[in-house]
Amino acid sequence: MVGVTKRFPGFTALEGLNLTIPSGSFFALLGPSGCGKTTTLRLVAGLEEPTAGRILIGGKDVTDTKSYRRPVNTVFQSYALFPHMSVLENVAFGLKRRGVRDAGARAHEALRLVQLDHLSARRPIQLSGGQQQRVALARAVVNRPAVLLLDEPLGALDLKLRREMQIELKQIQNEVGLTFLHVTHDQEEAMTMADTVAVMNRGEIEQLGAPEELYELPKTAFVANFLGRSNLLTGPVVASKGDTIVVDVAGTKIEVPKARAQRHAGHVTIGVRPEKLLLHVSKPQPAAGVNVLGPGRVIDVSFTGVSTDYLIDVPGIGTMSLFAQNMVFGPVVQTGSEVWVAWTVDHGFGLSDGPSSDVSTASDTPTETDD
Ligand code: ATP
Numbered sequence: 519m520v521g522v523t524k525r526f527p528g529f530t531a532l533e534g535l536n537l538t539i540p541s542g543s544f545f546a547l548l549g550p551s552g553c554g555k556t557t558t559l560r561l562v563a564g565l566e567e568p569t570a571g572r573i574l575i576g577g578k579d580v581t582d583t584k585s586y587r588r589p590v591n592t593v594f595q596s597y598a599l600f601p602h603m604s605v606l607e608n609v610a611f612g613l614k615r616r617g618v619r620d621a622g623a624r625a626h627e628a629l630r631l632v633q634l635d636h637l638s639a640r641r642p643i644q645l646s647g648g649q650q651q652r653v654a655l656a657r658a659v660v661n662r663p664a665v666l667l668l669d670e671p672l673g674a675l676d677l678k679l680r681r682e683m684q685i686e687l688k689q690i691q692n693e694v695g696l697t698f699l700h701v702t703h704d705q706e707e708a709m710t711m712a713d714t715v716a717v718m719n720r721g722e723i724e725q726l727g728a729p730e731e732l733y734e735l736p737k738t739a740f741v742a743n744f745l746g747r748s749n750l751l752t753g754p755v756v757a758s759k760g761d762t763i764v765v766d767v768a769g770t771k772i773e774v775p776k777a778r779a780q781r782h783a784g785h786v787t788i789g790v791r792p793e794k795l796l797l798h799v800s801k802p803q804p805a806a807g808v809n810v811l812g813p814g815r816v817i818d819v820s821f822t823g824v825s826t827d828y829l830i831d832v833p834g835i836g837t838m839s840l841f842a843q844n845m846v847f848g849p850v851v852q853t854g855s856e857v858w859v860a861w862t863v864d865h866g867f868g869l870s871d872g873p874s875s876d877v878s879t880a881s882d883t884p885t886e887t888d889d
Pocket of ligand 1 (some may be wrong): 526527529530531549550551552553554555556557558703
């Protein structure tokens, strides 16, 4: 997409969006409700016309090409299968309409890919939701589109089935090698499946990259909190020390690697992930390469199974979130305990913007809900 703007009456959904999706990749467009994901997908599909800009697929300008002539297929949350046709007929439908000769054989092959060939004679109503979604997928894949568009395709499935389908969908993409463009507001889904994730906010791409890259090195407060959770600390840069900058956070000097900081001067916001923090019940000895904050007080302890999540109030700084793996039975400290938090300097990151963001904590992030 080159310089794509989409205006609806009284509302600009996208403004000059530039987005390149590598051919053969599994690309996820991730963002909160209303950020413009579906609009982007509909523009690629030709279901909406851009107000300005061009859309190219495989290097060919399709901006003025009718939807049904574009080399794309869409899988929606609602499967929209033909109820009066068998599973096989549903999958073969598009091929037959285009006069493809071996439509039946190709439909069987697509059904084998989604592991449903043994149910090819059934009607959609005789299938579970997950099976119907796989038929819808087979029906799209069978056409070998250049781009397969997935619009919250797993939204209607229950959590367990959804997780299974995420793995399956990724395997299918690997096998067929088509470009998948997947729109979702579920950060876990995007990170599990996609090889590239574009985080979208208010009609713009905030950051784009491999899931690990985005998670390890978020560049904005929005990305730091939309993709997982982050502890953000703000203060002036007071020194430069070899490979690190030193930030004064409410009187405590915190170091961040220069290579992981977007800005090296002025007031900066730095961050560290909750699972990178270590809990100490006494003040740790100062050590090179380690940041320490505290003392603080534990204000909440939540057992989540794999980890225990602690909320720690550090005077002058605010609430820090810390995830500790459950290596021993029961929490290490109780609510009310005095603690220090420490982390390896290399785990910190520096943002390009301030702490203000639409998303305050990851718990606000809709991960399993539909909207
Ligand atoms: P969701 O996850 O809720 O589907 P989204 O990120 O896909 O959200 P879009 O559907 O792309 O969001 O919508 C982006 C913005 O454009 C929203 O604020 C929406 O209200 C607005 N919008 C979408 N379609 C229209 C329309 N036909 N007329 C006016 N505004 C629209």
